[in-house]
Amino acid sequence: MKKSIITVSREFGSGGRIIGKMVADRLGIAYYDKEIIAKVAEKTGFAKEFIEKNGEYSPSKSIFAYAVVSRDRAGSSMNDYIYSVQRKIILDIAEKESCVIVGRCADDILSGDDKSLHVFIYADDEAKIKKIMDTHQVSEKEAVKLMKATDKKRSINYNYYTDKQWGRAHNYDLCLNSSELGYEACADIIVNLIKA
Amino acid sequence: MKKSIITVSREFGSGGRIIGKMVADRLGIAYYDKEIIAKVAEKTGFAKEFIEKNGEYSPSKSIFAYAVVSRDRAGSSMNDYIYSVQRKIILDIAEKESCVIVGRCADDILSGDDKSLHVFIYADDEAKIKKIMDTHQVSEKEAVKLMKATDKKRSINYNYYTDKQWGRAHNYDLCLNSSELGYEACADIIVNLIKA
Numbered sequence: 072m073k074k075s076i077i078t079v080s081r082e083f084g085s086g087g088r089i090i091g092k093m094v095a096d097r098l099g100i101a102y103y104d105k106e107i108i109a110k111v112a113e114k115t116g117f118a119k120e121f122i123e124k125n126g127e128y129s130p131s132k133s134i135f136a137y138a139v140v141s142r143d144r145a146g147s148s149m150n151d152y153i154y155s156v157q158r159k160i161i162l163d164i165a166e167k168e169s170c171v172i173v174g175r176c177a178d179d180i181l182s183g184d185d186k187s188l189h190v191f192i193y194a195d196d197e198a199k200i201k202k203i204m205d206t207h208q209v210s211e212k213e214a215v216k217l218m219k220a221t222d223k224k225r226s227i228n229y230n231y232y233t234d235k236q237w238g239r240a241h242n243y244d245l246c247l248n249s250s251e252l253g254y255e256a257c258a259d260i261i262v263n264l265i266k267a
Numbered sequence: 268m269k270k271s272i273i274t275v276s277r278e279f280g281s282g283g284r285i286i287g288k289m290v291a292d293r294l295g296i297a298y299y300d301k302e303i304i305a306k307v308a309e310k311t312g313f314a315k316e317f318i319e320k321n322g323e324y325s326p327s328k329s330i331f332a333y334a335v336v337s338r339d340r341a342g343s344s345m346n347d348y349i350y351s352v353q354r355k356i357i358l359d360i361a362e363k364e365s366c367v368i369v370g371r372c373a374d375d376i377l378s379g380d381d382k383s384l385h386v387f388i389y390a391d392d393e394a395k396i397k398k399i400m401d402t403h404q405v406s407e408k409e410a411v412k413l414m415k416a417t418d419k420k421r422s423i424n425y426n427y428y429t430d431k432q433w434g435r436a437h438n439y440d441l442c443l444n445s446s447e448l449g450y451e452a453c454a455d456i457i458v459n460l461i462k463a
Contacts (some may be wrong), residue, residue, distance in 0.1 A: 183326070188447075191442075193434055193436055194435055218401075219420075226277065236435060238435055238436055239434055239436070240387055240389055240434055240436045240439075240442035241389055241434060241436060241444075243436075243442070243444070244443075244444045244447040244448060245441065245442060245443050245444065246387075246436035246441060246442035247437070247440075247441050248436075248437075248440045248441065251440040252440060252441065252460065254303075256451070256460060256463060258439075259459075260459075261461075262458055263455075263456075263459075264448065264452065264456075267452065
């Protein structure tokens with residue numbers, strides 16, 4: 072297996088970004104997360120904040136709204152435009168260099184790419200809540216709310232654009248529970264697979 | 268992490284049993300697969316063939332039937348009895364010795380057990396079909412049919428007894444795509460985690 076691109080899909084609070092960064096640093100390759108937002112903003116002319124809100128958390132409507140609003144109807148077109156620009160940027164990055172790409176349905180966008188390793192990082196709720204409380208300096212109640220809302224948006228976005236089910240093992244080459252295995256062990260597994 | 272029990276859930280044709288056996292051999296610990304069937308048969312007095320059919324593939328009714336037949340109605344009771352005996356045997360084994368246990372909802376039965384590592388092995392359809400054709404000496408058409416039927420039964424059984432969704436990453440500590448990673452790499456990852 073010769074893999075040089077690692078896509079990291081992750082639950083909110085699972086430490087997926089930290090693990091992705093650890094892997095990039097250890098392998099000495101590029102790391103793309105917020106960097107993609109800047110590229111999409113530059114390409115589309117939209118503000119970074121707008122892209123951040125719409126690039127990974129769109130469609131931001133409720134599941135019910137999605138059942139009645141089809142993709143080609145007005146109102147979804149803006150999200151679809153941002154998604155298509157983001158998709159092209161991810162394909163260009165993967166073509167150009169070895170790297171870690173976090174989120175943004177990169178696993179699906181690069182699913183036919185032989186040199187990509189697709190990883191899903193998740194964790195037990197208790198660990199995620201603690202992490203969110205520490206990182207965002209919020210109460211337990213707020214952390215639970217934030218966790219549920221963020222992952223709900225991510226899953227709606229993922230399911231909508233990929234026609235797959237977020238969190239299903241089959242979408243990825245490997246799935247790691249970071250609270251059971253630890254961040255270091257997760258990074259070790261990924262780095263060892265790439266080096267093998 | 269100090270783990271000494273490894274539960275291996277697996278898709279039909281994914282090589283999960285082979286990987287489980289490799290791990291047990293490398294770690295020098297016991298391996299339980301068909302051995303559990305013999306123990307359940309001995310305990311219940313039923314024939315091994317009957318246990319094999321009902322121990323992991325029950326309830327063998329259609330999904331529709333399950334929507335209308337509740338667990339405590341006559342007809343399910345035999346499956347539930349076998350399941351409860353099997354469950355007790357798995358708990359006893361885990362209490363007694365370090366081992367690998369394949370299938371039989373062991374991940375759920377031992378989900379509260381700190382010394383258990385829960386692994387899900389899956390693979391791309393193409394690889395599974397080839398494996399089934401080789402192992403069972405059947406045509407491609409028959410292999411596809413066997414793969415779908417076996418995994419459908421396993422998933423109905425799993426979803427029914429665990430109230431979880433089979434193949435969802437969250438049920439396990441790690442999930443490995445054996446056709447993308449290779450059997451050896453899968454065994455390496457598990458052995459390294461146990462030895463760590």
